[in-house]
Amino acid sequence: MIPGLTNKPRLNWLGIIRLGEKRKNAQGVEYPAKLDHFNFVDAPAVRERFGDNARTLSPILLPANPKPNGGGTWDFSSFWQTSRSAYGRGTGLFCRCADGETASRVNKGILDKDIKNRKKGEPADPQGWAYLQEKKLEVEVGEFFDMPCPGIECPYWKAEMCKNLAVLSVILPTVQGFGVWTIRTSSFNSIRNVESFLQNFANALGGTVAGIPLVLNLIPHQGQVEGRAVTVYVLEMVCPWNMQQLAGLRRRALDAGGAVVAGLLPAPAEEVVPDDLYPHAGADLDAAVGGTPEPPVDPNEALREELRALGKSIGYTEGQMENQIRRADPDHLDDLKQELESVLATRTEQNVKHAAAAGWQAAPPAATPAAAARPRQGTLPVREQTEHPEDLVAELPAGDVEPPQPVAMGDDYPLIDF
Numbered sequence: 254m255i256p257g258l259t260n261k262p263r264l265n266w267l268g269i270i271r272l273g274e275k276r277k278n279a280q281g282v283e284y285p286a287k288l289d290h291f292n293f294v295d296a297p298a299v300r301e302r303f304g305d306n307a308r309t310l311s312p313i314l315l316p317a318n319p320k321p322n323g324g325g326t327w328d329f330s331s332f333w334q335t336s337r338s339a340y341g342r343g344t345g346l347f348c349r350c351a352d353g354e355t356a357s358r359v360n361k362g363i364l365d366k367d368i369k370n371r372k373k374g375e376p377a378d379p380q381g382w383a384y385l386q387e388k389k390l391e392v393e394v395g396e397f398f399d400m401p402c403p404g405i406e407c408p409y410w411k412a413e414m415c416k417n418l419a420v421l422s423v424i425l426p427t428v429q430g431f432g433v434w435t436i437r438t439s440s441f442n443s444i445r446n447v448e449s450f451l452q453n454f455a456n457a458l459g460g461t462v463a464g465i466p467l468v469l470n471l472i473p474h475q476g477q478v479e480g481r482a483v484t485v486y487v488l489e490m491v492c493p494w495n496m497q498q499l500a501g502l503r504r505r506a507l508d509a510g511g512a513v514v515a516g517l518l519p520a521p522a523e524e525v526v527p528d529d530l531y532p533h534a535g536a537d538l539d540a541a542v543g544g545t546p547e548p549p550v551d552p553n554e555a556l557r558e559e560l561r562a563l564g565k566s567i568g569y570t571e572g573q574m575e576n577q578i579r580r581a582d583p584d585h586l587d588d589l590k591q592e593l594e595s596v597l598a599t600r601t602e603q604n605v606k607h608a609a610a611a612g613w614q615a616a617p618p619a620a621t622p623a624a625a626a627r628p629r630q631g632t633l634p635v636r637e638q639t640e641h642p643e644d645l646v647a648e649l650p651a652g653d654v655e656p657p658q659p660v661a662m663g664d665d666y667p668l669i670d671f
Contacts, residue, residue, distance in 0.1 A: 266433055288486070318460050335418070442485075446489050
C-alpha cells in the first residue's frame with residue numbers, strides 16, 4: 254500500500270452533460286443559449302440511452318455519502334461543488350471562490366499588447382496585481398495565488414465574467430461505463446433546488462444516500478427578465494420512493510457495506526471551460542485580461558476523428574469509442590489506431606469467409622451496361638450481387654471480434670432492481 258495513493262480509490266470521470274449550447278448571432282458572435290432538455294453533445298453514450306431531447310435522467314445514483322458539518326447540515330463537496338468562478342475561452346479557469354471568503358486566482362502578469370481601456374506594460378488584472386504588490390508576494394505568471402474574494406463588489410462579477418457555478422457528479426447505472434458524469438449549472442434556481450434536496454434527503458436518511466436510485470429532471474420555471482415573463486428550465490432532483498421504501502433501501506445500503514459505491518470517491522472532473530454558461534463563451538474575460546480569445550487547438554483532433562470513423566466501421570457505438578479514446582494515452586493514439594485497423598482487417602477477412610460459406614458470389618465485370626442489367630444464370634437471385642464481398646461486413650455476423658455490448662441491469666444488482 255502507498256499511503257495517500259493506493260488507499261483512496263476513486264471512480265472514473267466519464268464526461269459532461271450540458272444544460273445549454275453555444276450559438277452565434279447574425280454578426281457571428283457566440284453566446285450561451287439555454288435549452289429545454291439535456292444536451293448530450295459531449296456524452297454520446299448517454300444520448301444512446303436517453304435520446305436527443307431528454308428532460309429526465311432516471312435512475313441516477315449519488316456516488317458517495319456526505320460528511321456532517323454539524324448543525325444539521327452536510328458537506329457534499331465530493332460530488333456537488335458550488336463556487337463563484339470566472340472562466341475565459343482561451344484563459345481557462347481564471348478565478349474561483351469555493352468558501353465565500355478566499356479566491357484562488359491566476360497571476361496574469363503584465364500586458365504585452367494594448368487591449369481595451371489599458372495599454373501595453375500595464376497589469377492584465379489590476380485588482381489581482383495590486384494585491385500581489387501590497388502583500389509583496391512573488392507568484393509566477395500563470396500560477397494561482399490566494400486572495401480575499403471581493404464577492405459581489407468584484408469588477409468581474411459585475412461584468413458577469415464571474416458567476417455562480419455548481420458541478421454535480423452522478424452515476425448513470427443504465428449507461429455504459431463505470432464512473433461519474435458531471436452536470437454544470439449557473440442557474441440560481443437549479444443550485445437552490447439541488448442543494449435543498451440533498452440536505453433534506455441526507456437528514457432523512459442520516460447521511461446514507463449513496464447508491465439509492467433517484468431521478469433528475471429539467472422542469473419549466475417561470476421568471477422575469479427585464480420586466481417580462483420568461484420560461485426557463487431548471488434542475489430538480491426527485492426521490493421516487495415513499496418513506497417506508499426508503500427505510501428498506503437505507504437498510505440494504507448499510508448491509509451492503511455502506512451502499513454499492515459509497516467507499517469510492519468521484520475523480521475530479523477535467524477542467525473544461527463551461528462556454529455554454531458564460532457571456533460570449535468566455536471571450537469577454539479573455540478580452541479583459543489580455544488572454545487568447547480562442548482555446549488552443551488540439552493537435553490530435555484529426556487523429557481522433559479517424560479513430561471515431563474506424564470505430565464506427567468496426568461496429569462500436571459512439572459511447573464505446575469515446576471511452577476508448579479517453580482511456581488511451583494522448584501521446585500514443587497511433588497505437589490505438591493500429592489496433593483498430595487490425596481489428597477491422599480481421600473482421601473483414603472473417604466476414605468475407607462467412608460470405609463465401611453462405612453462398613455469396615462476387616459478380617464478374619459486365620461487358621456492357623445492358624449485360625449488367627440482365628439477371629445472371631447460376632447466381633442466388635435473392636441476394637445482391639457485388640464485386641466487393643468485404644462491403645457486406647455490416648450485414649454479416651462478426652464472429653469473435655464483435656464489440657462488447659452493454660450489460661443489462663437485472664436481479665443480480667446488489668442494491669435494487671432498476
